Amino acid sequence: MEPRANSQEAPFAVGVDVGGTKIHAGVINRQGDVIAEHYLPTLVHQQDVISRIIEAIECVVQKAGPAFQGTPFKGIGIGTAGQIHWETGTVQYGLDLIPGYTGTPIKSILEQKFSLPVYVDNDVNVLALTEKYFGIGSKARHMLCLALGTGVGGAVVIDGKLVHGSWGAAGEIGHMSVNYKGPTCICGGIGCLELYASGTGIARMMQELQERKGIAGNPIPIESKEVVRRWLQGDSDSTQIMDEVIMALGAGISSLIHILNPDAIVIGGGVAEIGEPLFGPLRDEVAKRTMPSLHKDVWIGPACMRNRSGMIGAGLQAWEYESFSL
Ligand SMILES: [Zn+2]
Numbered sequence: 001m002e003p004r005a006n007s008q009e010a011p012f013a014v015g016v017d018v019g020g021t022k023i024h025a026g027v028i029n030r031q032g033d034v035i036a037e038h039y040l041p042t043l044v045h046q047q048d049v050i051s052r053i054i055e056a057i058e059c060v061v062q063k064a065g066p067a068f069q070g071t072p073f074k075g076i077g078i079g080t081a082g083q084i085h086w087e088t089g090t091v092q093y094g095l096d097l098i099p100g101y102t103g104t105p106i107k108s109i110l111e112q113k114f115s116l117p118v119y120v121d122n123d124v125n126v127l128a129l130t131e132k133y134f135g136i137g138s139k140a141r142h143m144l145c146l147a148l149g150t151g152v153g154g155a156v157v158i159d160g161k162l163v164h165g166s167w168g169a170a171g172e173i174g175h176m177s178v179n180y181k182g183p184t185c186i187c188g189g190i191g192c193l194e195l196y197a198s199g200t201g202i203a204r205m206m207q208e209l210q211e212r213k214g215i216a217g218n219p220i221p222i223e224s225k226e227v228v229r230r231w232l233q234g235d236s237d238s239t240q241i242m243d244e245v246i247m248a249l250g251a252g253i254s255s256l257i258h259i260l261n262p263d264a265i266v267i268g269g270g271v272a273e274i275g276e277p278l279f280g281p282l283r284d285e286v287a288k289r290t291m292p293s294l295h296k297d298v299w300i301g302p303a304c305m306r307n308r309s310g311m312i313g314a315g316l317q318a319w320e321y322e323s324f325s326l
Contacts, residue, residue: 015315250285
């Protein structure tokens with residue numbers, strides 16, 4: 001079943017969250033209620049990702065079918081890994097995670113296929129839309145979002161609007177340098193925040209610490225989750241690593257506060273699931289590094305929704321940009 005033609009009054013949209021391992025599609029309304037949802041493995045090495053996206057959309061519309069009785073859709077929103085040329089809805093730069101993705105004209109392929117308005121953005125930018133509609137962003141006009149996962153993603157909302165920059169790549173907060181003499185990042189930069197505040201960065205720092213301490217043989221790599229678990233139990237090596245994480249995040253967030261004077265900093269992703277043991281010291285670190293006049297009213301806290309936020313935010317684009325002609 002295919003979604004039918006759009007209407008200004010249409011109460012539903014399709015949202016699709018595209019990652020390197022799975023695709024999560026859903027039918028949502030403006031209130032963020034999920035009418036139907038469907039997960040598919042991305043199968044990056046077996047099929048074109050765009051064919052999988054189409055399959056996910058068809059499956060979820062099929063699932064939602066009986067609830068609709070022919071109701072038209074407002075549009076389709078895609079939130080995807082990689083850098084997206086926002087106006088054309090083309091993958092400007094796909095990650096190694098999805099081979100062959102770079103250059104895929106997602107928007108034009110899906111508009112031709114479904115005859116609906118299609119909006120395509122980076123996965124962290126659409127997470128920020130979920131925060132804007134249902135989280136602290138419903139009150140905060142100026143908001144920064146960080147997603148601390150395998151990497152560090154970011155999004156910037158100023159005056160209630162997502163900042164896309166020249167072509168769509170604004171908000172790469174993970175690649176802001178917090179150490180100009182630091183290690184080289186995969187992006188080519190030096191001392192990027194992602195090298196310290198991501199799961200990968202935490203595991204790397206622990207590995208290096210073990211090597212410095214001359215632990216015999218090949219030290220078994222310790223995953224970031226294990227570092228966090230040991231930190232919460234008071235282990236001194238893990239405390240040293242997590243102090244670095246908090247200082248790096250504090251330095252980055254403080255710089256962003258000085259540049260953008262935001263009302264709120266929202267932090268999501270796996271690393272942020274630590275909760276208050278992370279947020280407490282992080283707030284202190286940011287306070288220490290930021291001018292009191294800029295810092296005093298800034299809210300710093302967790303993202304509002306979890307595993308469905310990407311898909312819901314993707315779908316919300318249909319309302320966010322309905323008056324735009326992209
Ligand atoms: Zn970088």
